Amino acid sequence: MVQLLPSILSADFARLADEVAAAERGGGTVIHVDVMDGHFVPNITIGPPVVKSLRKATKLPLDCHLMIENPDEYIPAFAEAGANWVSVHYEACRHLHRTLQLIEHHGMKPAVVLNPATRVELIRDILPMLHHVLIMSVNPGFGGQEFIPFSLDKIRRLAQLRQEMGLAFKIEVDGGVAHDTIAQVVQAGAELLVAGNAVFGAGQAERDARELLNAARKAAGE
Numbered sequence: 001m002v003q004l005l006p007s008i009l010s011a012d013f014a015r016l017a018d019e020v021a022a023a024e025r026g027g028g029t030v031i032h033v034d035v036m037d038g039h040f041v042p043n044i045t046i047g048p049p050v051v052k053s054l055r056k057a058t059k060l061p062l063d064c065h066l067m068i069e070n071p072d073e074y075i076p077a078f079a080e081a082g083a084n085w086v087s088v089h090y091e092a093c094r095h096l097h098r099t100l101q102l103i104e105h106h107g108m109k110p111a112v113v114l115n116p117a118t119r120v121e122l123i124r125d126i127l128p129m130l131h132h133v134l135i136m137s138v139n140p141g142f143g144g145q146e147f148i149p150f151s152l153d154k155i156r157r158l159a160q161l162r163q164e165m166g167l168a169f170k171i172e173v174d175g176g177v178a179h180d181t182i183a184q185v186v187q188a189g190a191e192l193l194v195a196g197n198a199v200f201g202a203g204q205a206e207r208d209a210r211e212l213l214n215a216a217r218k219a220a221g222e
Contacts (some may be wrong), residue, residue, distance in 0.1 A: 002219075002220045003030060003193065005030045005197075006027065006028040006031060006195060006197030007030075007032040007200075008020065010120055013046045014016045019216060020057055022206040023209045024058065026206040026207065027209055028060070028199070031061070032065060033051060033063065034046075034065050034067065034088070036068065040067050040068050040166070041141035042142075044143045048081040048150075052081040055082030062082060062142065063085040064086050064087070065087050069092055070092075072199070072203060075108075083107040085132070086108045086110065088100075096123075096126060097129070100126065104129075111130055111134055112134070113136060114136060116148050120143050127161065127169060130169045131169060132172045133158055133171055134172040135171065135174070135190070137175035144201070148175070151175075155171055155173065155190050171190045172190065173192070173194060178198040179215060182219065183219035185216075193216055195209075
């Protein structure tokens with residue numbers, strides 16, 4: 001079953017609780033939170049204090065995508081702030097297995113993110129530990145970028161590995177997910193669809209979330 005994960009990166013931060021509520025009414029079932037440190041990616045966004053405020057504003061799971069160096073140092077703070085899912089970048093973790101254990105130890109669902117140039121095969125051994133794998137279909141750092149087409153091959157490969165290994169992790173996609181790309185993404189095998197600009201960009205989050213989710217469900221044959 002496909003799910004829409006509205007990404008607050010494109011929301012109006014002055015009205016964040018209202019924006020999240022509108023996206024939820026439109027069918028969003030998990031809120032995606034992009035955490036950037038200005039080092040691992042060329043942008044700075046938010047940290048645990050905003051997650052803590054968000055936690056009070058919604059009962060939906062909070063999916064924190066850590067685009068940061070040294071994620072181990074911050075995992076306890078995100079757990080305390082109320083994060084439910086935490087994804088870390090393969091490219092940022094020196095000891096990935098240990099980092100995933102740390103996320104789990106703090107009661108959160110662990111996930112790994114792959115940048116566009118990182119091959120799926122590199123995480124094969126740790127797939128059994130994961131709640132989901134996040135395929136970046138743009139280079140991380142900014143919202144509103146164009147979808148990178150070869151991401152579809154990576155989604156298909158992950159879906160194939162999942163079947164071969166008898167696993168149940170979810171496949172999440174982030175970057176350029178919009179009306180013109182969502183059907184391809186779903187047909188390739190992704191279930192967790194992160195959308196920022198396509199949900200919040202026009203200031204009609206409820207309407208746009210609903211339309212996007214309907215398009216995804218149609219592509220999935222649901």
